[in-house]
Structure formats: C-alpha cells, structure tokens
Amino acid sequence: MKIKRMTTDAWAVAQELAQGETQAGFRPVRKRTANELRAHGIISGDDVLDPEWQRLLSVLGRAPVVQRILASHRDVTLHTDVVVLPDIALAVTQRRTSTHDPAGPRAVTGVELAVEVVLFGHDEIWRVVRRVIPDIPALRADADPSVPEEPISVSDEDQARVAAITKMRHGARPSSREAIDLMRDPDPRLRDLLDAEAEVSVLGLARRPGRSHVDVQQWSVGRQGLYLSRTQESDDTALLMEVGPGHLGAEVERGLDRLIAFARGTAAA
Numbered sequence: 607m608k609i610k611r612m613t614t615d616a617w618a619v620a621q622e623l624a625q626g627e628t629q630a631g632f633r634p635v636r637k638r639t640a641n642e643l644r645a646h647g648i649i650s651g652d653d654v655l656d657p658e659w660q661r662l663l664s665v666l667g668r669a670p671v672v673q674r675i676l677a678s679h680r681d682v683t684l685h686t687d688v689v690v691l692p693d694i695a696l697a698v699t700q701r702r703t704s705t706h707d708p709a710g711p712r713a714v715t716g717v718e719l720a721v722e723v724v725l726f727g728h729d730e731i732w733r734v735v736r737r738v739i740p741d742i743p744a745l746r747a748d749a750d751p752s753v754p755e756e757p758i759s760v761s762d763e764d765q766a767r768v769a770a771i772t773k774m775r776h777g778a779r780p781s782s783r784e785a786i787d788l789m790r791d792p793d794p795r796l797r798d799l800l801d802a803e804a805e806v807s808v809l810g811l812a813r814r815p816g817r818s819h820v821d822v823q824q825w826s827v828g829r830q831g832l833y834l835s836r837t838q839e840s841d842d843t844a845l846l847m848e849v850g851p852g853h854l855g856a857e858v859e860r861g862l863d864r865l866i867a868f869a870r871g872t873a874a875a
Contacts, residue, residue, distance in 0.1 A: 607726040607730050607734065608725040608726070609724050610646045610724075611722045611723070612721060612723065613639070613719060613720055614719050614720060616643055619639055619643065620643055620648050620649075620655070620659065620663060623660075624660055624663030624666075625664065640653060647659075665689070666689055666696075670690070670812065670869035671690035671810070671811070671813075671866055672689055673687075673690070673809065673861075674688070674809045675735055675739075675806065675807070675808050676806070677740060677804075677807075678704070678804060679804040682702070682703055682704075683702045683703075683704055684699055684701055684702075684739075685700050686698065686700075686735070688734070690728065690862070694725060695727070695731070696725055696726075698721050698722070698723050699721065699724075700718060700720075700721050701718040701720075702714050702717050703716040728862065731859060731862045732749050732855045732859050739854075740804040740806070742803070743851060744832045744851045745804065745827060745851075747854075748852060748855060749856040750850075750853070750855070750856055751856040751860070753851070753853040753856060755848075756849070757845065758795055794830070795831070796846075798829055798833070799826050799828055802827055803827045803828065803829075804827045805825065805826050806824065807822075807824040807825075808821075808824070808857075810822075810861055810862070812864075812865040812866070814868065814869050814871050819865070821861055821864070822836070822837040823835070823836045823857065824836075825853070831848050832850065832854075833846060833847065834846070834848075834849050
C-alpha cells in the first residue's frame, strides 16, 4: 500500500495530463503544483507524466469496478472513491464538513483542499477502508466472516420508513408519502437508526459488456446496536438487519470480490 497526500490542484492537473492528447510543453500555472507532482513521482523532471500514472489516471472514469465510501461521524464526512483495475486499485479520499438535519440529508459546508491517494492490492481493501471510517470499535473491528445478519421484521409502513431513511442517507429526497411515514413513531430500532451516531455507506458498481451491477449497503451505529441497510437492485427495496462487530470489514472484502467476479463474468454478483 502506497499513500500520497497532495493538494486538489495538483491532483486535478495530474488527471488533466492523463486525458490530454499530448504532454509536450506542459507548464503548471504554479511552480508548487509541479513540485508536488515531481515529489510524488507522478511527473518527471521535464514535466512528462510517468507511464504508470498515465495508465492509472487515463481509466479513472471507465474502470470495470468502482466503489464510493462515505464515512460520516458528527460533522465530518470522508468521501473516498475507489477505482479497481485488474492488477491494482486506487483510492482517493477527501475530507468534508457538513451539517446533519435528522429530517434530511447532510449538507456539505466545507471541503478540504487536499486529497489522499492510496495505491493498493485488491486484498488490502479493508485496510484502506478501515483508515477512513470513524474510530468506533463496532465499525473498525477485524473482519469476521462468521458474523450473522439478523433480519429485522418490519411492517409495510415501517418498510417505507426504511426506504426513506436509506434515500436520505444517500442524499435523495423521500417522496411525500415516505415523509409522512417518517413522522409516525417507528419501531425502536428504526428510531435508533434515525439517530445513528455514525454511518458508513459503500456503493459499488461493476460493469461488463452489456450488463452492470449496483451494490448499495450502509452501516449505522446507534445506541442499541449496529445496523445494516441493504438496497436490492431488483426491486429497489431496502432490507434491514442487525449485525455485530466485524461484519463491515468482512462485507467490504466480500463485496469487492463479488464486484470483480461480476466484471470478469466468472460469477453472479
């Protein structure tokens, strides 16, 4: 695992270089930006993009497997985009501050003008994700594939609340009916979910010719327990489970394996 930290300006210039038709005559607007990129080995002394970085950066928008991790605790959210290539993966994390209205999505109030870029092997995905999630034992526990998922049975009305909660956590606005449902008293565990201390959302996308698969999961830490909300792609419904420490790490590893297998066409996601 290789970790590099740079300004957003430097990272933007590196991506522009990778997408340009030619690198000849590149001159950064600011000398400091060029010095950053040289210090990280991204460009050479004559301002030419390193071939390996050229390969990585040129496919950022069309990699077969991508993930987005949103890890929120109090007023801070770490936003991480993961791009998975056949032989390596790249994660880019940026720190954001926000306000959180329990009746709606988080509103971003500030963005740090720096990013952390991590190059890593597929088998290091949990090490990478673990670094950017809240320092809460239930979330950061060692990956444990044996942790069970205990479904929480909910009424039709409560199911609508789960769907609305999931939408809000991902920044979408619930429907009028869902908003009304949320105003009623839900199951205590759903209320615990609404009042979550911290949240980690993992959104995955795998593509292969003619097909794609989307995977959306969110873990919420409440006063009473750790909850998993999983959206089913087939009918856009949400399933709610109670899980234990170690589940997040194990599912992050399993989830990436599923996405890679789907992209390769070797297994169904």
